[in-house]
Amino acid sequence: MNDIVDNHYKIKSFVLRQGRMTKGQQRGWDECWDKWGLTLEAGRLDMVNTFKRSAPVVLEIGYGMGLSLIEMAKAEPAYDFIGIEVHRPGVGSLLNEANTAEVTNIRTYNNDAVDVLSQCIPDNSLTRIQIYFPDPWHKKRHNKRRLIQPDFITTLRPKLVPSGVIHLATDWEHYADQMMKVMSVAEGFNNLAGEYTFSERPTYRPLTKFEKRGQHLGHGVWDLLFEKIAY
Numbered sequence: 001m002n003d004i005v006d007n008h009y010k011i012k013s014f015v016l017r018q019g020r021m022t023k024g025q026q027r028g029w030d031e032c033w034d035k036w037g038l039t040l041e042a043g044r045l046d047m048v049n050t051f052k053r054s055a056p057v058v059l060e061i062g063y064g065m066g067l068s069l070i071e072m073a074k075a076e077p078a079y080d081f082i083g084i085e086v087h088r089p090g091v092g093s094l095l096n097e098a099n100t101a102e103v104t105n106i107r108t109y110n111n112d113a114v115d116v117l118s119q120c121i122p123d124n125s126l127t128r129i130q131i132y133f134p135d136p137w138h139k140k141r142h143n144k145r146r147l148i149q150p151d152f153i154t155t156l157r158p159k160l161v162p163s164g165v166i167h168l169a170t171d172w173e174h175y176a177d178q179m180m181k182v183m184s185v186a187e188g189f190n191n192l193a194g195e196y197t198f199s200e201r202p203t204y205r206p207l208t209k210f211e212k213r214g215q216h217l218g219h220g221v222w223d224l225l226f227e228k229i230a231y
Helices: 025-036 047-051 065-076 088-101 113-119 138-146 151-159 173-185 209-216
Strands: 056-060 080-084 105-109 126-134 160-170 189-191 220-226
Touching: 025 088, 025 105, 047 056, 047 080, 047 209, 065 080, 065 088, 065 105, 088 105, 088 173, 151 160, 151 173, 173 189, 173 220
Parallel strands: 056 080, 056 126, 080 105, 126 160
Antiparallel strands: 160 220, 189 220
C-alpha cells in the first residue's frame, strides 16, 4: 500500500478549461444556464430555495459530459443533484441533455470544486458526495496533484449530513490504493464495506461507456463508500 501523498501542494479540482462547444452544448448554455446554472458570486446556497422543495441533495465533483449524472437524476427523482465541472463544453452538454430529457432536479457550477465547497455549500447539507474517475495524475512526480488527499477529505466531511456518504470510484489501481489509505485514516468516517475493503458498484452509479470498454479489456474499477459517523 502506497503512502499518502504529501499535501503541501495546493489542491485544485482541475484547471479551468473553456474549449469549443458544439451547437447542442451552446444551446444548453443559451437556453438553460439562467435556469439551472449556479455561480460563486451568489454565495451560500439555500437548498430549498434553489430546488423549490426540501429533498436529499447529492453533489458530484467532475461529471465530464454529464450523461451519468443525468441518468442518476432521472432514476432518483426524489433526490436533488448538484454538479461541479470546470470544462465549459461539459456543462453545456449537461444542460442540453437534461433539458432534452426533461430532467429538472439538477443544478451545476462551472467552477473549481474547492472554491464552491468553501463559498457555496452549507455544512450538513449533502446526503452523498460522489467523485468518479478523477484524473489519476499517474506519473509519480504528479501524484501530489491528485484530488483525493487528506486536506480535501477534511473539507468534505462537514458538508455531509450525519450518515452521509462519500462515494469514490477509479479505474487506476495505484490511485485506488491511495484513496483507500486516505479514507481509512480520515477522522469521522466508516468504511461501509469493512476495513480496507472496496465496495461493489452501487446500482445507482451507471456504467460509463469507458468503463464498459475497460471491462471488456479486463481493466479493474474500484469503488469506495465511506459514511460520515454521527457523533
